[in-house]
Amino acid sequence: MHRATVSPLPDVEQYFQRASAAAAVFSQFTQQQTDRVVKAVYEAAFAHRVGLAKLAQEETGLGKWQDKVIKNVVASQFVYEDIRDLKTVGIISEDPITGIVEIAQPVGPILAIIPVTNPTSTAIFKILIALKTRNPIILSPSRKAKRSSDEAAQICYRAALEADAPEHCVQWLDDCSRELTQALMGHKCLALILATGGAGLVKSAYSSGTPTLGVGAGNVPVCIERSADVPFAVEQIMISKLFDYGTICASEQAVVVEKAVAEEVAAEFRKHGAHFLSDAEVIQLERVAFDAAEGVMNPAVVGQPAAKIARMAGLDLPADVQLLLAPQGGVGPEWPLSSEVLAPILAWYVAEDFPSAVNLCIDLNFHGGIGHTVSIFSNDDARIKEFAALMNAGRIMVNTPSSQGAVGGIYNMLHPSLTLGCGTGGKNITTDNVTASHLLNIQLIARRRENQRLKQFDLNLYYDESLDAAAITRAFNKNF
């Protein structure tokens, strides 16, 4: 029986000696052996979903443990079901017509940055997709969530070993210092960084020289277009915004509603316990929710309930207030609450018509949320597509909660993921929900399949400058 022990490993080289050995042993695994490991890890993580959620909430003071359970469920059950049948070993496709054969190879040792907002779910998710692709993984937990991330890693690693996974296929850093993490990032033996975290850390990862799958910041506008089912839309936004008290980066940050339905929307929000702030109250809230000097949200409000934030701001509001809506006159630094604040706070905008609403959403999208997520409630397919095409976002949520919707698998058929790519706008390499398929090097065997048109073509014609593209094409395609 294997025993997972935590050994202090301050030496960077030791981490990579162990990871390289694990990668070597893993490279021999069949699909069946690999999938046995993945199943065991999923089952163990799932079994501990509640304990890990409670530990994460207790350690970080962020969010709600019940919602962290759901995050752990997504990270384990939903991710597992999504990747379970994926072919990740050896020949994964063979086409006799084209003569192309695809072979899946692991990328190598992966460094996984784990954010404070999702310390156990992100750990579980990254371990599962790494092991599915036979990649050893080293977790770098947040200082503020080390215990819970480490516990998740230990549970997964023990289960992996019981299923005969290579030793040290999962490691976690004892030292959470930025220095150690950066030393690992730039190491020659590191194959890939999964960088889920703040902008500074993601930038460090990209600057290290190691291939990186990173994320970007979100500033999600939700557009309520006049054809929307208003009670349904507001209900869904509440489900999203209150989930883990707004800690998911894909949660709505601003509501932009067409004037034709604005009063109805406002009434629905009030029914759900939302409070519309007066101008004076907006200023009071800005002072606690936003760090003007740094130009970012105040960490003290992240993942906190609306009632607590109201007290922090000195607002005299009912104790059961659920959500704070802050009417804004514009978008930008002079309107702090038009920026991302991962808490039950929403900026509120009323637009004259749909084009005006889209203009506001563009402003919000480009104000710190490029490439991430946008949301629309509408029953007009043409407007939904128009809205999507005008946004710079990898994910366009339609008629769903944005938080749970963006992570995939619950409200739509997106790949379940805790790492949401934001494309080049967010300085990432993909807009995808990152999953196991991103952790493979695919080799192509290319068998001889001659280009028949080229074979019958007189190459000397290419040297005749008088022949233009049309003439060449006619000759090239003759009899085909």
Next chain:
Amino acid sequence: MLPSCEPREKLVIRFEGSLDSAKCAEIETDVRGAVAGSSAPVVFDLDGVDFISSAFLRLCIYGRQQAGDHGFQIVNVGPYIKRVFKIAGLDAMLKAE
């Protein structure tokens, strides 16, 4: 199959089949004992080996550390196993052939 030892000029330990964790647990004590007790160069012969585990890599590292100046070699390594040593970064140190 337990490794066989031929203490002539070199200590040659022959391995075969799948050297998984369970197999290595069976043979580890004997192998370590033979290596530690040898003053001759040590050779691990991997002809016929089709899988090596983390435990076997540790045995190889142990063999190299113990043999020191006497020398340590791994021989008869097929491409599948050579690749494992290459990925582990141990091919140069272990002089896998």
